[in-house]
Amino acid sequence: xxxVDIKEENISESLSNTFKExxxxxxxxxxxxxxxxxxxxxxxxxDNKNEIDTTFIFSNEVKTLPVCNQKASGRCWIFAGLNVLRxxxxxKLNLRNFELSQNYIALCDKLEKANYCxxxxxxxxxxxxxxxxxxxxxxxxxxxxxxxxxxxxxxxKYGLLPKNNFNETFQSSxxxxxxxxLNTYIRNFAANAKKLAKEGKKDEIHALKNKYLENIxxxxxxxxxxxxxxxxxxxxxxxxxxxxxxxxxxKSFFEKYIGSEIDEYVSIINSPTxxxxxxxxxxxxYLNNVVEGKPIKHLNLPMERIKELVEKQIDDxxxxxxxxxxxxxxxxxxxxxxxLSFDYLSAFNIDYKFSKEDMLDFHASVMNHAMCLTxxxxxxxxxxxxxxxxxWGEEVGNKxxxxxxxxxxxxxxxxxxxxxxxxxxxxxxxxxxxxIVLAPxxxxxxxxx
Numbered sequence: 001x002x003x004v005d006i007k008e009e010n011i012s013e014s015l016s017n018t019f020k021e022x023x024x025x026x027x028x029x030x031x032x033x034x035x036x037x038x039x040x041x042x043x044x045x046x047d048n049k050n051e052i053d054t055t056f057i058f059s060n061e062v063k064t065l066p067v068c069n070q071k072a073s074g075r076c077w078i079f080a081g082l083n084v085l086r087x088x089x090x091x092k093l094n095l096r097n098f099e100l101s102q103n104y105i106a107l108c109d110k111l112e113k114a115n116y117c118x119x120x121x122x123x124x125x126x127x128x129x130x131x132x133x134x135x136x137x138x139x140x141x142x143x144x145x146x147x148x149x150x151x152x153x154x155x156x157k158y159g160l161l162p163k164n165n166f167n168e169t170f171q172s173s174x175x176x177x178x179x180x181x182l183n184t185y186i187r188n189f190a191a192n193a194k195k196l197a198k199e200g201k202k203d204e205i206h207a208l209k210n211k212y213l214e215n216i217x218x219x220x221x222x223x224x225x226x227x228x229x230x231x232x233x234x235x236x237x238x239x240x241x242x243x244x245x246x247x248x249x250x251k252s253f254f255e256k257y258i259g260s261e262i263d264e265y266v267s268i269i270n271s272p273t274x275x276x277x278x279x280x281x282x283x284x285x286y287l288n289n290v291v292e293g294k295p296i297k298h299l300n301l302p303m304e305r306i307k308e309l310v311e312k313q314i315d316d317x318x319x320x321x322x323x324x325x326x327x328x329x330x331x332x333x334x335x336x337x338x339x340l341s342f343d344y345l346s347a348f349n350i351d352y353k354f355s356k357e358d359m360l361d362f363h364a365s366v367m368n369h370a371m372c373l374t375x376x377x378x379x380x381x382x383x384x385x386x387x388x389x390x391x392w393g394e395e396v397g398n399k400x401x402x403x404x405x406x407x408x409x410x411x412x413x414x415x416x417x418x419x420x421x422x423x424x425x426x427x428x429x430x431x432x433x434x435x436i437v438l439a440p441x442x443x444x445x446x447x448x449x
Contacts (some may be wrong), residue, residue, distance in 0.1 A: 032347050042331055045347045050340040053384045054403050060311070061375030061387060062319050065090060065097055067400030069393035071173035074144030074449025077370040078105045079391035080321050081151035084265075084372065084417075085160065087319055089257045094237040099163035103172040104250070107224040108158040109150070112289045113142040114186065114216045118209050120286055121190045125197045125205070129190070136440045137286060138190060141183035144175050145447025146289065148267045148321055148370075148417045153293030155262060159250030165231040171223035178223045182216060265321075266423070266431055268306055269298040269415045271444055272357045276300050276436075279427070283435035284445035298444060299423075299431045303410050307383065309418045311376055319374045319389065323367040323415035323448045328352075329408060335397020337388075337412070338405035356411055360443045367414040370448035374401070382406075414444070 001009075023029050035044045064087060070079050082100040090098050117137060124134040171178050189212045193205045233245040233253065248256075269282075276282060282298050301309075310320050329339040344352040359365035375387030386409060388402040397403075420428060438444060 045342045045344050047341055047343040050338055053405060054336050054338055056398050056403060058375035058377045058387050060314055062314055062317050064319060064374050064389055067389060067394055068099060068391050070391045073173055073175045075102055075106050076391050077146040077151060077448040078102050080370040080372050083389060084319055084321050085258055092257060095235060096238045101161040101163045101166040103168050103224055104161045104166045104227050105154050106172055107220055108154050109289055110142060110220050111217060115213060116289055116291055117142055117186055118189060118212060119291055121193060122205055125193055133440060138187055141186055143179060143449060145449030147296055147447060149294055149296045150289045152262055153290040155254055157290055159254035161250050162233055166227045169225055182219060264419050265417045266420055267298045267415060267417055268301050269444055270303045270306055271300050271360060273360050278302055279430050281431050281433055281435045282438055282444060284438045284440060284442055286440040287445045297435055306416055309422050310373055310416055312422045313418060314376060319372045321370060321417040322373055322413055323370045324413045325365045325367060326369040328412055332396055335402040337408045339408050339411060340405060366443045366446040367448055
């Protein structure tokens with residue numbers, strides 16, 4: 001603190017006493033304090049004035065399969081991505097219920113992320129550990145989170161498995177321990193690789209990387225299992241007719257039921273900050289999972305346009321993968337995200353709202369969770385709420401489905417994945433241009449988990 005007068009800025013005894021006197025003289029504080037002793041903040045600040053607009057009814061809706069459960073893991077982006085693809089497959093095969101293996105994609109993702117992280121460390125090996133980019137790579141390491149283009153890279157490279165053919169394990173549903181072990185090992189590699197570089201033995205670093213990668217592969221397969229190279233696909237359709245397809249591989253299954261359809265989807269974002277003009281395309285440095293995969297790419301659009309595209313896709317009976325910040329104005333049990341339903345100002349005299357631009361610039365909000373939009377409701381020709389398919393199981397919300405108000409959407413939705421056919425010629429041309437490269441710590445580089 002070189003630019004402030006410490007004597008002027010400290011919490012003095014007189015200042016503390018002033019705070020306490022004002023607090024005790026305001027009888028509202030006693031009511032709030034008594035309420036919080038036995039209740040959560042969310043329950044205390046709940047305001048029912050907007051309940052009519054958070055009714056679980058939707059004028060436009062895609063009939064979807066039952067929700068999934070990511071459990072104690074940050075794989076929401078994988079669950080949401082597979083929910084998009086399973087709906088495509090379910091329509092083709094007339095399925096009543098169906099899941100793709102989230103464990104399989106997560107296993108492939110962890111291995112690819114580890115390789116990407118080790119490769120990034122080698123690329124930055126000339127830097128000291130406190131250099132900002134290398135520090136960012138080491139600090140973030142390998143986690144559960146991701147973005148749409150990372151999901152695309154995995155399914156194109158590794159294919160897909162029905163969940164029955166590669167089910168969950170305890171470790172895949174509870175990733176904290178394996179993540180800690182994996183990231184400590186990666187930082188151990190960085191320390192040893194740095195020593196080799198200082199000793200002039202850079203030619204030995206690649207061999208060291210492969211040794212570490214082999215041990216990482218062993219850790220991951222011990223945790224998540226060994227996926228089948230070939231499998232049989234058995235299922236009942238909606239008419240209870242049994243079907244059997246023999247001798248499939250993950251790649252052949254993907255090519256048969258999805259294939260090039262995956263590349264009809266593009267990522268659009270809403271980042272109303274001065275450094276990101278609309279109708280431009282962006283990427284983030286040192287952000288990906290598959291080294292040779294498609295780069296992360298986002299077309300920045302105004303929110304009104306994003307809502308229009310989302311609703312067009314739902315109208316055509318296609319759900320929408322999207323990323324948002326779910327830490328604000330939420331009731332997890334009831335399944336509501338609505339900024340008009342929670343009054344923090346009256347309870348705490350805290351103004352909880354400021355512009356989306358300022359929230360991004362001053363690190364108050366970033367994308368942290370991915371889900372699927374499956375419906376919306378029009379009232380007087382204006383959308384007032386959206387239906388959301390989450391991946392937190394059926395015990396929360398309306399059998400796992402949530403409501404999101406239109407005003408909450410404006411403030412806290414950052415990314416959506418839209419079929420190219422809905423974009424204008426100008427938007428497609430903008431998307432196809434070389435992207436502007438953003439710093440690794442840019443808010444648009446955060447991962448949904």
